[in-house]
Amino acid sequence: MTDILTARNVAKDFGGTGGTLSIIDGLNLAVKKGEFVSLVGPSGCGKTTLLLCLAGLQSLTRGEITFKGVPVMEPPQGLAVVFQDYSRSLLPWNTNLDNILFGMRRVAGDARAKRDRAAELLEAVGLGGFGGHYPWQVSGGMQQRVAIARGLASESELLLLDEPLAAVDAQTRADMQDLFLDLARKFNQTCLLVTHDVEEAVYMAQRVLVLGPRPTKVVREVTIELPRERDQLETREDPAFLAARHEVLSLIRSMRTRKAA
Amino acid sequence: MNESRRIALLGLLVPGAVLVLWQVVAFAKSSPLFPGPIEVTQAIIRNWHEIVSNLGVTLMRAAAGFALATVIMVPLGIFLGRVRWLGEAVSPVIDLVATLPPPAIVPLVMLFAGTGDAAKIVIITYAAGMPLIMNTYEASHTIHPMFSRVARSLHLTRFETMLLIDLPSSLPMIATGARLAVASSLLVSITSEMLLATNGIGVYLQRSQENFQIGSGLAGIAFISAVGIVINALAYRIEQKLLFWHYRR
Numbered sequence: 292m293t294d295i296l297t298a299r300n301v302a303k304d305f306g307g308t309g310g311t312l313s314i315i316d317g318l319n320l321a322v323k324k325g326e327f328v329s330l331v332g333p334s335g336c337g338k339t340t341l342l343l344c345l346a347g348l349q350s351l352t353r354g355e356i357t358f359k360g361v362p363v364m365e366p367p368q369g370l371a372v373v374f375q376d377y378s379r380s381l382l383p384w385n386t387n388l389d390n391i392l393f394g395m396r397r398v399a400g401d402a403r404a405k406r407d408r409a410a411e412l413l414e415a416v417g418l419g420g421f422g423g424h425y426p427w428q429v430s431g432g433m434q435q436r437v438a439i440a441r442g443l444a445s446e447s448e449l450l451l452l453d454e455p456l457a458a459v460d461a462q463t464r465a466d467m468q469d470l471f472l473d474l475a476r477k478f479n480q481t482c483l484l485v486t487h488d489v490e491e492a493v494y495m496a497q498r499v500l501v502l503g504p505r506p507t508k509v510v511r512e513v514t515i516e517l518p519r520e521r522d523q524l525e526t527r528e529d530p531a532f533l534a535a536r537h538e539v540l541s542l543i544r545s546m547r548t549r550k551a552a
Numbered sequence: 553m554n555e556s557r558r559i560a561l562l563g564l565l566v567p568g569a570v571l572v573l574w575q576v577v578a579f580a581k582s583s584p585l586f587p588g589p590i591e592v593t594q595a596i597i598r599n600w601h602e603i604v605s606n607l608g609v610t611l612m613r614a615a616a617g618f619a620l621a622t623v624i625m626v627p628l629g630i631f632l633g634r635v636r637w638l639g640e641a642v643s644p645v646i647d648l649v650a651t652l653p654p655p656a657i658v659p660l661v662m663l664f665a666g667t668g669d670a671a672k673i674v675i676i677t678y679a680a681g682m683p684l685i686m687n688t689y690e691a692s693h694t695i696h697p698m699f700s701r702v703a704r705s706l707h708l709t710r711f712e713t714m715l716l717i718d719l720p721s722s723l724p725m726i727a728t729g730a731r732l733a734v735a736s737s738l739l740v741s742i743t744s745e746m747l748l749a750t751n752g753i754g755v756y757l758q759r760s761q762e763n764f765q766i767g768s769g770l771a772g773i774a775f776i777s778a779v780g781i782v783i784n785a786l787a788y789r790i791e792q793k794l795l796f797w798h799y800r801r
Contacts, residue, residue, distance in 0.1 A: 343701075346705055347704075347705075348704055348705065365704070366704050366705045368707060370705075371706075372701075372705045374701065374702070376698055379696055379698035379699065379702075380698055380701075380702050382702075382717070382720070382721075383797045383798070384720045384723075384797045393706065393716075394706060396706060396712075397706070397707050425797055427797070427800070445706070
């Protein structure tokens with residue numbers, strides 16, 4: 292399988308009044324087509340900066356990011372982002388259906404077919420009856436599902452997910468994880484999930500990349516030896532799941548104690 | 553009687569009392585320089601045609617100036633908000649120009665545009681344009697970075713971003729600017745007539761005053777305030793309709 296996204300020796304500094312701050316340094320990663328990869332790291336390690344860099348929304352200080360073999364300078368065609376802050380990423384003056392259609396502006400096809408497809412996606416995220424509602428008329432979890440549907444609607448080869456479930460409640464979260472896995476499989480969607488939640492990272496992905504403290508880079512790669520079919524109860528009790536969770540969690544914890552010391 | 557009816561009645565009672573008091577004082581003074589509501593009403597009926605045609609002229613100019621200001625200043629404000637360096641360069645100029653009271657530019661405008669309708673519309677456009685450009689620019693250059701990220705990651709062109717993201721998200725502040733602009737276009741429309749015109753409600757008011765026809769003058773003022781109430785109500789309706797997503801949130 293070919294790498295759809297690669298990062299080689301990526302570094303990102305921010306210049307400030309107190310000198311430059313190095314956020315990312317010497318980061319390498321690769322995502323293959325069809326994969327579901329999680330990026331997990333301690334809070335404040337620069338996950339969001341990394342995601343913005345990968346999405347082409349932030350310039351690099353050093354190194355190179357390629358998408359489908361082409362260096363990323365601007366957000367590339369075929370890469371979509373689902374942002375954490377759904378309340379700002381959805382347009383409040385558009386209905387839920389129109390928000391999804393908004394994600395399809397660069398998709399080929401006539402208006403009628405697009406509308407059908409948008410309605411289909413809304414159905415797929417369980418919001419069949421809410422196309423005519425506005426985002427602010429539905430709950431947070433529902434808004435994030437609209438944002439996810441918009442991400443899928445762009446028919447992108449890669450979906451970058453910036454802690455999309457961080458702001459929803461635990462119950463909704465578990466449901467949405469399954470919904471997400473289901474959709475990713477159904478649409479054969481390559482996904483890169485950025486999260487601070489270790490359990491979620493392991494549960495969702497086939498591969499977990501662990502980020503080190505700032506300036507961050509990938510410090511370990513953990514392959515999740517589980518079937519693609521996941522289950523909230525069984526998977527979470529599976530020895531392979533527990534082993535992976537333990538490995539990632541203890542690594543992140545060791546970073547935290549080292550920082551404190 | 554229920555609560556809302558009682559409030560409505562009270563709302564009628566106070567102005568009614570003022571009218572009665574006014575009439576009583578007018579009777580007591582019995583001077584042509586102090587007409588009561590009855591005389592004013594008679595003046596309204598007598599001068600109906602004259603007031604309506606003059607006010608029509610004034611409103612047309614105000615509307616033209618306001619429309620022109622909107623068409624120029626809103627796109628300009630959005631553009632300056634998006635093209636950051638240009639906005640930074642131009643905004644001090646806007647702030648400087650905005651402190652100039654519109655009547656102060658009347659002589660200058662007369663020099664270039666004469667004293668006709670064009671000159672008045674230019675002055676009104678200027679007066680209405682300032683709050684519009686300031687509010688539009690303020691809104692568009694402080695747009696949440698998230699909106700810009702969404703626009704970029706959805707691969708919108710710059711024009712699409714301005715039209716589909718910047719403009720709607722700036723609308724609440726543009727509406728505030730527009731409300732100020734409506735008020736000042738009416739104000740400046742009338743004052744510019746007093747300075748340089750042969751028709752319009754401003755001229756009518758000035759003539760009434762110069763001929764000591766206080767009743768006729770008050771009739772004109774009553775008309776203006778009635779029109780003001782109607783315009784305000786209309787603007788409010790339009791704003792609620794356009795910004796339902798902002799107010800019902």
